Amino acid sequence: MNLWLSAGMLFTFAAILFVLYRWWDMRCIGTTPVRTLTFIAILFTSGLDVGLIMFPLTEFGSYANLSANPEYGFANPLAIEFGFWAFLIWGFYFLTCFYFCIIEPRVKFFELPWVKLVNNVVIIGTCAFTAYLLLVNLPWYLPQVGDGESVVPLFYGIVFVAIALAVYSSSRLKYVRVLSLGSSVLFIALIAGMWLRAFVLSKGAPDDFFGTAGLLGAYFTNLDQFLLPMNDYHAFYLFWWFSWSIMIGQFTARFVSGIRTWQLLVAMLVVPSIAIGVWFTVLYQYYAQGLHVATFTNLAMITVGVLMVVNSLDSLIRLYTDNLNLTPQRLGRVNYFVFNLVAMIGLTLLFRLDFLRIQWVGALVIGLYFACFGYILWQRRAEVTAINGSPRENRLDFKKIEVAG
Numbered sequence: 001m002n003l004w005l006s007a008g009m010l011f012t013f014a015a016i017l018f019v020l021y022r023w024w025d026m027r028c029i030g031t032t033p034v035r036t037l038t039f040i041a042i043l044f045t046s047g048l049d050v051g052l053i054m055f056p057l058t059e060f061g062s063y064a065n066l067s068a069n070p071e072y073g074f075a076n077p078l079a080i081e082f083g084f085w086a087f088l089i090w091g092f093y094f095l096t097c098f099y100f101c102i103i104e105p106r107v108k109f110f111e112l113p114w115v116k117l118v119n120n121v122v123i124i125g126t127c128a129f130t131a132y133l134l135l136v137n138l139p140w141y142l143p144q145v146g147d148g149e150s151v152v153p154l155f156y157g158i159v160f161v162a163i164a165l166a167v168y169s170s171s172r173l174k175y176v177r178v179l180s181l182g183s184s185v186l187f188i189a190l191i192a193g194m195w196l197r198a199f200v201l202s203k204g205a206p207d208d209f210f211g212t213a214g215l216l217g218a219y220f221t222n223l224d225q226f227l228l229p230m231n232d233y234h235a236f237y238l239f240w241w242f243s244w245s246i247m248i249g250q251f252t253a254r255f256v257s258g259i260r261t262w263q264l265l266v267a268m269l270v271v272p273s274i275a276i277g278v279w280f281t282v283l284y285q286y287y288a289q290g291l292h293v294a295t296f297t298n299l300a301m302i303t304v305g306v307l308m309v310v311n312s313l314d315s316l317i318r319l320y321t322d323n324l325n326l327t328p329q330r331l332g333r334v335n336y337f338v339f340n341l342v343a344m345i346g347l348t349l350l351f352r353l354d355f356l357r358i359q360w361v362g363a364l365v366i367g368l369y370f371a372c373f374g375y376i377l378w379q380r381r382a383e384v385t386a387i388n389g390s391p392r393e394n395r396l397d398f399k400k401i402e403v404a405g
Helices: 002-023 036-047 056-064 077-085 087-107 113-141 153-169 173-201 206-221 232-255 261-289 295-323 333-352 358-379 381-385 392-404
Strands: 027-029 257-260
Touching: 002 087, 002 232, 002 261, 002 358, 027 087, 036 173, 036 232, 036 257, 036 261, 056 077, 056 261, 077 087, 077 206, 077 232, 077 261, 087 232, 087 261, 087 358, 087 381, 113 153, 113 232, 113 295, 113 333, 113 358, 153 295, 153 333, 173 206, 173 261, 173 295, 206 261, 232 295, 232 358, 257 261, 295 333, 358 381
Parallel strands: none
Antiparallel strands: 027 257
């Protein structure tokens, strides 16, 4: 599996370099363009899930334990965590967003029946895995309720409510936008509150933030260490990112609003990484100083985590229901809600019972990458070579919007 993953990683980075070389300054316009700030909010909240909130505090200790994990010895735990979540791997999203915005309208690979089937299996499976992550991490943040070994109705209730909210919000695009912006604001508020506790009200000082953030530099000086899987846990993360990549690119491509290719790269790599870097720096201060995470803070983190799950799920549910023509307009809102709720709950429980693994989904996505490349070389090479701008219909619609605005 890791050999397959390594091949996928090398191909992805090579493809990113080719896109930048060939179309560096081309204007990218999606089918439903929004303001760049809104685009970044949609990208950030759709492209991340509860793991961003709940994983770091549980993982810093493992990365610091070099006797058990000597492969992490080249950098500090903060840099390792950042490398698993930020910067370079957001290039996956850049590549797929650019592809669906610029190349797919000419190639139409994802309109092939067998590709559409596989792609939607990937989307549905990853949706369920997102809900599963929330379920298995709740005991760490609410140990007074349960230890995760026994069935706790409250944990299952929280997850099922999150799924229900996501299904409901996916029925209208305006809910997706409002939730994305709203959860982004709440996430910023959570960072600010925890920063205040870590660097003002406790042992730390405001200047200590910059010293701690400086530890992130070890990621950039050891960037090559993150290009290929360093162990099975890193491979798990990379498969996880691959499993998200196609559907996030497919979803966000519609919102690109006339920015250049290089600007799209900055928006998708640098901007989210800054937010992640700040958040991880605050959490690392809690870990390094041994600060107790109060119950109120735990509840705030869970609340933001649940909202991220809702954001992720509603985007992806809307995507696969549109792809499969299982829309609210066709099924009716009640049938739409019941069908997706039952499907998501059932698949979440399959992950809980270990019948499904995200590594399988990620490996399937890598296969789609290679199949798409082969299809382009075989059937659509001339069309791709001739690309010098966004699809004509997108450009015309965008001009109408600019004139109206």
